[in-house]
Amino acid sequence: MDSVPPVVGISTFVFVAVITAARWFLLDEVTMDRLVNRALGWNLAGLLMAGPAFFLGHADLGHRLYLGAGLIAVAYVYGLARLLDGAPVESAVRRQRRYNAVGASVSGGVLVATVAEGLGLSVAGGLRWDAVIWAGSYLPILAAGVLIVRACIRELRLPGDTVAERLAYSALLAIACWWIVTSCIALVRAAIGVSPERPGTIFAVLAFVNFAVIAVLISFPVVDAVLVRAHLDRAGRACRVLKPLWRDLTAAVPEIVLHDGPVRDGESASRLYRMTVEIWDAILHLKQYRADAPFDGDVGGRALAIAYAAQAKSRGGVPEPVRHIDAAVLVGTRDRSDELRYLLDLAAEWPKARALASAGLRAAAR
Template sequence: MSTLPVAGVVSVAVFIAAIVVGRWFLVNELLTDRLINSTLSWDLAGIVLYQAASVRGMPELADRLFLGFGAMALANVYGLARLLDGMDPAVLRARQRRYNRIGAATGTLVLFGPVLVDLLGLPLGSPAVQNRVIWTAGSFVGSLCGALIARACVRELRTPDPTSRERWAYSALLAVGLYCCLASAVGTINVARGMSSMEPGLPWAVANFVMLAVLTALIAIPLLNAVLVRSGFDRNGRACRRLHPLWRDLTTAVPEIVLLQDDSHRDEPMMRLYRMTVEIQDALLHLRPYEPAPSDEPGVEDYARRIAHAARAKATGEPPRPPDGRPAGAVQTLGTDDRATGLRDLLRLAKAWPKESLRV
């Protein structure tokens, strides 16, 4: 890992830091998410400290900072790999504490090894030899993690009928896992031949950049989805906004159909959309007796006009019309087995819904 231009390191660090902070706040519920976030945090700290020490002309300290913080990152990666490979989350939670203790002990030895060697007079060889041993051990663990991740991805890809998104995600993660195995093996061989473990060469530097881009994209996808959900720009949030004028007017006219508020799901767009569709459909049924006769050109616009008239009639206290045996309106009642079609019909009704429908 050679010294990079300061501006380039700052740009990369800011980008990774933004992802890390965003994930800690928005994508941190599952054990998988917490392991990924911890890994990114330790990696970010190692990269920044490595570059800072390198810029100040302390290459040996830079290597030790990178390897020391990398030991903690590797402990979390190993836990993530075991989880993806099928380990029970409850078992992994207990074992992850052990992995973290091993990573912390290894990182401490890496950082303070020279001081301990000088104090105790242990014949552990030169710092370069110590780094080679540490790098070889880390490469072995990295290769094991890559193999576990690759095996998990192959198993998921062989399941019947994976979605296109799942197939692309697992294929990309499979490529990352196989690359970890290959890069760790090549790195170990290079270290054994006396080459610098921190200078991969141009071909591997390009491969590292490509794999980093793929891995960053995979990690950023859940964050992007969380941001979209929080901002209301996901599919369910957009549907809620389009339905809101219709829902507001109908629940104003028929307040008795409003469901009890469930605060545990208040901010979830999917549950909010489901609640809105149920209440709209209930309101349409309650307003049925107040609808005027359809026009000669029935359609969604005519149906919206008639429902708006019925809402005004009920809101102003007019009596319902006598039953006349008319067929059901243009928008069908939402059924549990055809929810997608029912939602599309309600969105068409919301688009045709007249403005100021209850103020005329």
């Protein structure tokens, strides 16, 4: 800790603090996200408590404060590794309580011993108990590294992953390998009498770089979450394009609107799915109001026919019997991506078709 140049420590702390705050605000619902957030939070808490102690020249106190918070962070890291390795999600909370209990117990012991030494009391008969605990903390980190390496290798051997997924797993694999190597080195150094809480400048800086790389890796879901909240992701952009068409069709055919609960603003994919289902239902329902209209012509003609049908239904038109028609007939395929492209093309033609239909109906009424 005290071997890290201040500029490296402060910049890394600020960067990770921003990422952690964003994750707590945007990504704290899934079990894995909660474990990541709490591990980061406890690590930052340790740095925040230890910083003033180092600044005031109390290095031993700083190390112990960081150690106390870090032990709980390690408990969350180990729980995360177990989850990545395939442990049941259903029992994750129960498992994590056990890990946290162990981490909190040892952390509490560090706090009590630190206070006792501050009062001038002898602890552990002069044994460097903090060095022993610090060295022991590398054991769960080593175990977590092994579990994550195994999980990453298993995932990388599976076909079908995207390039982004493979890069993420490769980066995580490199981080886990670093944990294994540094843990082994720290344990060997501790066995020969080198204090594990003072790894030297090189290892300290590399540890901070590793911490920053982890923060960068876990910041990608934050970026995705921000895009989703702002409706700037692919699904959100599609929703914005479809909204005028969806609003008019569901107003004309309100009975097809799904009533299975509201979709939250952040769930663009769910919102897009719901909008496309309701648009298709509305189109198929409106077909009976314009049985003779070219619903299977070009996109512009289809949009105009649907607009006329929506106007006819809104004005109290009488439905006509019509042969069954489904989305695949209209689009010419059953591929969902083709259906979405068709609806986006339809939405692009919709303002003009709606205006033409309104003008045509007004002219016919004169």
